[in-house]
Structure formats: structure tokens, C-alpha cells
Amino acid sequence: MAALRSLTTCGARYLKLSILKPVVATLCQPLSTDAEFGNSAFQPKTTPMLPPGTFSNKTAFITGGGTGLGKSVASSLAFLGANVLLISRREEVLKQTCDELRKVTRSQIDYAVADIRDVDAVREALNICSTRFGLPNLIVNNAAGNLLCPSERLSPDAFSSVIDIVLKGTGIVTLEVAKALIKAKQSGTFLCVSTVYAQTGSAFVMPSAAAKAGVETMVKSLAAEWGKYHLRLNAVAPGPIYTEDAFSRLDPTGQFTKELGKRIPAGRLGLMEEFANLACYLLSDYSSWINGEVVRFDGGETPAIAGEFNILTRLLKDNDWDSIALLAKSTSKST
Template identity: 50%
Template sequence: MASSLLRRVSGLKDNFLWICLHKRVISNSTKVFCENNLPQAGFYRPNEGVMLPPGSFKNKVAFITGGGTGLGKGMTGTLSALGAKCVIASRNVEVLKQTAGEISNQTGNEVHAVQCDVRDPASIKACVDELISVAGLPDVVINNAAGNFISPSENLSANAWRTITDIVLNGTAFVTLEVGKRLIKAEKGAAFLAITTIYAESGSGFVVPSASAKAGVEAMCKSLAAEWGRYGMRFNVIQPGPIKTKGAFSRLDPTGMFEKSMIGRIPAGRLGTAGEIANLAAYLCSDYASWVSGAIIRMDGGEYVSMAGEFNDLRKVTKEQWAMLESMIRKTKGS
């Protein structure tokens, strides 16, 4: 019935009728189908328990950039719990050491902290030298280091643009090339994973450097999945929707004013969690996913498709308003 109704609405010649109704819908905030308290979240409770069997990464080495906080910390914790020897890297070595000690105490497995600025090829080379020295060539490489801020594009300077693209696109490329060349020489395979965002696919205003750089990362991963598969390397991407981590939200929603509207457009009715991303990351980097390469997997509670559909805002229409609309359509058809 709803799809039939939508077809009739979209075919109405009397646009004024629809505009008037639409204005009334927007102004009426009671009894809507999808309120911001979103009771449907009860159907989509997060399960952050480790998904894969114990020992899934035993005798494997995982290298995670941006591993000291947020999603990187979550993925490191899960991989370590599954038996991996983890090496985490970022510029802030003190945070890295704290995270490494915390995770190692929890899992009983080694976690090494190595300082690295992914914008600098020389720093990456030194980092990978240390990675190999303390743990060996990696079986898993997760490019998670990122930078972002919100800004009207007309306010961006060349340096602001360069800062984000150097971390996100160039940093991911430099790490991948440095590690990949060494793996090829050693005739060793590995699983590479990049963390991007849903707006790498759609584009987004006010975060244009990030959107552009993340889209470049996705193109690179798809390209290398095709080219370096013969060397035993797999490349996959996760596009997370909004996940409330301290680092990301402090830059992108410092006042908290957008959180409610974010949740309001997610059909699952809640934000994601770092543990959920970590489980997907662990699967994609595991032997269980050995036939998965070149994939870009969106994990966002349905946010992307919710924003994309032209008529999706009709979820705000109440039952009473649907009844009024149907009555108007009957009258229009009869005239």
C-alpha cells in the first residue's frame, strides 16, 4: 500500500497540494514514526564480545596505525585478544605506550608501541624497521591513522588541505608501499585493511579534504587488490558510520549539537561502537576472509541509504497525516 501511495504522490500534478502538506508535516513534531529517542534501537543492541574463535590470530603479527586511541585501540584490543602480536604506531608515543600496556595486561599478549608520523616517509621507514625488529614482518596491516576537522571550504588554506591529505591519503599510501615492497621481497602475504567513511562514497560538504582523501584511499585499495593479489596480499576497506569516539567527536561535534540529528537519520536508532568495527576488522583480516579482497564494506546502521533516498523523509509523516494525504489524493483523482 505504501509503495502504491508513494507512486501516486510522486505523480501528482498539483505540486502546491504536496508542498502545503509537506510544510504541515515539518511543523508537526508529535506522534512521528521515527522520533529521536528511537525505540527501535532495542532491536539493534551492540554486541562487542569477540566474535572469532580464540587463537584466530595466534603466531600472527598485526600492525595498526593510529592504534593508541578510538577505533585503532579497539581493533588492537580485539586482535590481541585473538592471539596476535600487535604493533601500534602514531605520533604520540606516550599515549601509545599507555594503550600498549593496558591491552597487554588485559590479553597477556605482547603489544609494542612505535612512534611514527605517517606524513613522513623517513619516519615510516624507521617505524617499519622497528616493527620488523620487535615482531617480524606483519600478517595484518591496518591503515587507521586519520585527521579531520569541519570547516566551510571557502575558509580552507592550502596548508589545511595538505594537513588532512598528507595524513589520510599520503600516509596510507606511504605505509602501504613501505610494508608492501618488503613483503614482496620476502615473498610473504598479508591482509591490508583501511578505515575510511561513508562520505568517501557520497562526498560531503564541510569536510572536503577528508572526503577527497578517503575516496583516494578506497581507489588505492581496490587498485592494489587487483595488482598485488598475485603476491598474496588482500586489500579491503571498512566505511564506518558515526561512532562516538573522543577524538573524532571532539573535532567534528565539539558541542554535541549534531549527535541527536545523527541518531535521527540512522534506521538502527543508535550510534555504532568501536567493538563492532573491531569485530568486522578482525574478520576481514583473518583467514576466514581469505577470499575477500577489493571489498568496501559499509557499517553504519543504515545511515547511508537513509540519507540517499529521495522520499525517505516520509518516515516523519504521522498516521493521521497519511490518512489526510490519501483523502486528498482521492479527491484529486475524482476531480
């Protein structure tokens, strides 16, 4: 709550999501089809890519599972046969999501209300999972907190809130579940949701960037340490994927969203279903030799904004290069 209150301190004003939706609908469309290239290489596929039953007899433990990316991953895992326990602080949201998933899947779905910053609450959620389904094999650390604010305006409470949810909370869940699995001599696969700016840094989201960077380091450290226990850990660092919950906080005016598609080589925002497909692959036995990795998932955004000359892709057309080549030749002859 402190993090959300600080948004008001920063001067942000919440607007209705209807302002954002037309913009997002456009930006999530693939690049226009060109006769020269045929169908776009960036045409999204939103159906599950893994075979039915991939996660039969598996149990997923998903934090932040009531909305957004967590809900999308939960839906895909349930569709592919996993039993699912959703964890969040908002019981009303959890109930609604469970009801939705039960209508479209035969998997067993349940929830536990818990604040992942509270170790006792996490232990109780794990106890509910163990009683209902058994210990989880698939652990998705998706719960997060974030806010958009100049760092010099951050209150101590806002800073602590983000760090505690993202880094401390993820650490508590990972450690508590792993201890239970190690004691029971059971294997497990962990997936942490990071962000592209954990690797690059970013203005106005410093607490989140720092906390997510810590999560990525935790993943790599524990992957090296826990292989002997048959525990596997990876992370996904997504770029801009539209979710109502996050975008209403981080882009209340819609101005930033309008600019996103312009700087992504894929020409569009990512989709939650695409993210869920990647997450399911990394949780599945098909990726059993991937361990300690942070997979960037951003449509090429990070390398596109990092290169010094990448701006020329927007400033120059193909035929401009002929003129540049001629100019370079004439300059070479005159020197």
C-alpha cells in the same frame, strides 16, 4: 598541528568532553523495545565474535593505534591472539595504550613512534616490527587527520596536512609494508579505514572526503594488482561512531551529535566494539574471498539521507497512510 590551528581560524571553540558524554550515552542506546517486534534488531553486541586464537601466530601493524578505532581494533586483535605493534606520533599515548592492553591480554604488544607522512619513519617502524615479531600479516591503516571548516576558509597548510596524513601517509605505509612482504614472499591482509562521505562528498570536510576517496580507489586498484602476491586489501567506511578524540574536534559544541541519531534508521550511533568486530572479520581468513571491497558501516544512514522521499519516515505516522490512500482514491475519481 596546522590542521588543528585552523580550527581556531574557523571560529571553533573546544568544550569539555563532559558536555558531549550525556548526549552520546543516549544516542548509543538501541531503539526502544516494542512488544510487537520483540528485541530490537539493532541491539549492539560488543563481545568478540571470532573464536579465540583466530589470529594466533599473526602480527598486526596498526597506524593511529593509540586511541579511538585503532585502539579498539588493536584490543580485539590482541584478544584473539595477534601480536600487535601500534604506530602513532604521540609516545605518551602509545605507552598508555600498550600498558592497558598488556593487562588484559597474553599477546605481545609494542609500539613505534612514527609520522606516517615520513617514509624513513615508516621504514623504521617496520624494522621495529620485523625485529620484535617478524613482518606483519595484518596491516590496519587507521591514522587520519580531519577538521571541520568552510572550504573557503581553509589555509593551504590545513588542506595539505589532511591530504598528506590520510592519502599520502596511508599510501606510504601500504607501499612500504607490501614491498617488504613481496620481497619475503609472505602474504598479508590490509584494511584501510575510510568514511561514508568519501563516496557521497560532504560539506565542511572537503580535504578528508577527497583524501579518503583516494584511499578507497587505492584499495581497489591494489586489490586488482597484488592478488598475485597473495596480498588482500579492503576498506571499511564507517558512519558516526563516537570517539572522544574525533568528536572533540569535529563537534566541539555537541549540537551535531544531538541530531545524528535522528537520521540513522538503526536509531543510535555505532560502537567501537562493533567496528572492531567487522575489522577483525575482514582481516581474518574467514573473509578470504573478500578483496577490493569498501564495506559501508553506518546503521543505514547513507541510504536514509539519500532517498528523496525518506523524509516521510519522520513526518508521517503509520495511520497517516490510510488518509493519504483515501485522498489518492478521491483524487483519482475526480480526474
